[in-house]
Amino acid sequence: MRRDRLGFLSAMVRTYDDIVTLAAHIFEAPIAAILHIENEEHNLKTAVGVRGAESFLLNTRRFCDETMAEPDVMVVEDTVCDERFAGNPLTSDLKRYERNVALVAHDPTLGIGGPTVAWLDAAFGITLIFTWQGAVIASTLVAFPLVYKAAATAFEGVDQQFEQVARVLGKSEWAVFLRVTLPLAWRGILAGSMLGFARALGEFGATLMVAGNIPGRTQTLSIAIYDAVEAGRDEVANFLVIVTSVVCITILVASGKLLKPRYAG
């Protein structure tokens, strides 16, 4: 299942630029780079804060070897004192680097996301970090308990007598579910899903962590509001708040209508 990583990676160069810029920003680092290592060959994909790619590559070799040996994200508290890196031009040049902390991850996901994300990347070349797919998955996970609870309540709300009568009438369990349970429960399930959607729309933390805040790519509505407020663009923020409010209120009203008892009379 392993894909031709090189071809795949070169198609993602633009995303890599985004990632290094973002990483350098988040960690307030002077240098951020993505290196691709295959068959002992170090290949600089993209970098910020680097002059002279050749010498940079030469000096990062030590970093890469140590990082590969480490299962997690490698954090070096003080690169000047650390025996592995003391003397390395990249870390010892105090004039260039104010903070002597190195944080190196050996996959393009910067070590965020844990084993599942790393496995997806290793086995299928699927990268979720800083993609809109990642944002979707993060929001889904956050909203799932809400949808699950609503669906469970809806299924429990179906009078067991209807399921029993269908069984006595000779229907298989599958037919009972499809023709009786589901039709009697779908309104509750749909209402729950809509609430879950509203919840996902307002999702902030998980999205920001997994997908980041890349305008036009992974920026969600609620992150855009935060961004606009931070940047002092109040009229943009106000507009976006009105948009979310209208959408959420519409959803709440609609789900309330769906949950009204239907077969009265």
Added chain:
Amino acid sequence: MRIEVSVRTTLRSKAREFRLDVEFTCQDDVSVMFGASGSGKSATLRAIAGLEHPDSGRIVVDGRVLFDSARGIDVPARMRSVGYVFQDYALFPHLTVEENVALPVNPWWRRRPARDVAKRVRDLLDIFEIGNLSQSYPWQISGGQRQRVGLARTLIRKPAILLLDEPFAALDPLLRIRMRQELLNTQWLFKVPMLVITHDPQDVAALAENLVVLRRGRVERTVDLKGPPYRDEKGIPVRGVIRQLLMETSVESNGTQEQLPLRAVR
């Protein structure tokens, strides 16, 4: 046509425990199981339909063993070919009359009646004189009409036996008299044996050829009512059975009979 029922089980609710130990056979067109609320008649009927699984016992309908704890037989409800009409008929509220009646014989992926099913449904609805209601929903029709739909839905599969749980309890008294006659007509028309449970002595008087009286989870007696003189299982003549039942029920309903919902102990 012969039904053999022997069922032993313990039903339990928070407040009490209830032992059900019922054994009877009947081979008439219409048998009635009579008892006050909480006497165990519903539980017995549910066991015959396969909705409850007794601790031990044996249920045979028309020579077919549906349940036999000794041999480990417990035929699932859907394969028992037993018709069961619930007390409030349990018509599916999301389906029209036509779709309700078609459901037992329709393939699972269809909601509307399949082509070959549609004609059977129409004929059956015409027999029950509710053909004009085929597109109505259950909540739009009257109690008597609902019962007819419930009967049609059950009979479309030609069950070996028809179990009716308090079929007239949901109807007003005037309608009951007419629906009892209708039920007998249905029995005659479809030639399907019936086992009716009731706590109304009038039902016994109108329907029963064979009477099983249940009391506190046990068969108190069985009476052959096919014609006077009535005799009980020992061949001893019984007079005024119905009047006696009337008196007994009035006594029991004044008593301390609990009506808590019961659950089978697994």
